[in-house]
Amino acid sequence: MSQPLDLETSPAERRRQKVRGAILEAAERVFSVEGEAGLSIRRLAEEIDYSPSALYKYFGSKEELVDELKEAFFGRLMESVDRAVLETLSFDQRVRRCFTRYIEVAVERPHHYLAAFSSLGPADADHPPGNDWCVFQESKKGQAFGTVVALVQEGQETGVFDSRLDPFLAAKSLWASMHGLAQLLIHLPGFSAMMPDRSRDISIKEFTAFHVGMMVRSLQPGLPAQVASECADV
């Protein structure tokens, strides 16, 4: 799209990238609206006026193509969260903004978000043990997670978060809570509004603020000892 037209590449290569880009662009367009279900090789081929088999000269498989969309989405997600971290706000506001952004991006592009987390299905059963953390840390998912860990640690150093909590465990817990809300907001239409008394409607924005508030509460110090110890002790 706005790539700094590489002068090193040959015309043939540039032409190839042009077609590749067109495929990805069409895929992105379809995927945004209909998700992976509505994305078929034949439809994509039709959309860019090529034969279905031509696409296999550019992508090894449909999965490979979709993976590229997911990767690009992760980039946007991380960038959006990181931007929130860098804003000059109070720590409390920064934390809240960070979590809120995550939810916002997920809800804005529901198909992307869902696909991104359905990649590693239960199909690959028992994963190869060992350098899980290493490969994770280098991925975009891992980088985003690192941001959360740093945020927790900052809070602990300044005393607004309970320093007895393991920052990594806490970050994973926070991630789970965020992920859960994003999933429910996407899958259950009207999840946020769903209330027994109809007196007031609760928007996604409002419920997200509440949920983020609960997440922040869970990190705060000054709780009765008997409970706090049970929680911190894994």
Place this chain on the structure above:
Amino acid sequence: MSQPLDLETSPAERRRQKVRGAILEAAERVFSVEGEAGLSIRRLAEEIDYSPSALYKYFGSKEELVDELKEAFFGRLMESVDRAVLETLSFDQRVRRCFTRYIEVAVERPHHYLAAFSSLGPADADHPPGNDWCVFQESKKGQAFGTVVALVQEGQETGVFDSRLDPFLAAKSLWASMHGLAQLLIHLPGFSAMMPDRSRDISIKEFTAFHVGMMVRSLQPGLPAQVASECADV
């Protein structure tokens, strides 16, 4: 299976239910291991020695069949959680047990859990507004949710939970947190074990306990006023 052989039904009807049961049984068997992806009408037909088209005399579509599996799963999930609520334990233990069970059941049958929450996809865009809560409350999902609301209210009445929190909002937040952990545990193999220092491995059980602990923390009273108000105020 162990249905109290209804004497009211005709032999034909009983025979029909037998075949229907065989289909569901085969479907359950395949679905448990391979999920919806591995479940095909033709394969199911093969497994019960019928022709593929015969299944359509028992189920309107594949989706209808899978829905029945999901519904049955929800029954087991709710039953399992309800059993935890009824155990004679301290309130704190009861709450923890309840949430933990939810995660356990989800992880035990990952394909069922995932399918159960991918039913209402973003496909049905803007849902018909109105009696959301009513239809929800009557569903099995809704009943399970009601259990959580009651639990929160009990905690508030006995003073262990912050009474300023809206019990319905809190319950939804808790549900989101549970759901998120279940999803991540299923989708990201080794999510619980994933830690930077390899000194100790963290099992699913251990991390679940920690996460549930965080959830309980978020409900507790006695927090600094300025934060608590922000949280309670949606």
Place this chain on the structure above:
DNA sequence: GCTGGGTGTGAACAGTGTTCACTTTCTAAA
């Protein structure tokens, strides 16, 4: 100009869910 490798294509394969005309089987009424 020729040659070779990358580009594009149509046909085909093995799947999928689903439908439909058709036969068989069993049930219930005459």
Place this chain on the structure above:
DNA sequence: TTTAGAAAGTGAACACTGTTCACACCCAGC
């Protein structure tokens, strides 16, 4: 008991899907 009709079961087909492969094409480098 015979018979009409509903229910059960079937094979072939339709419209899809992802993917492969032999073939034609076109364009760059010799």
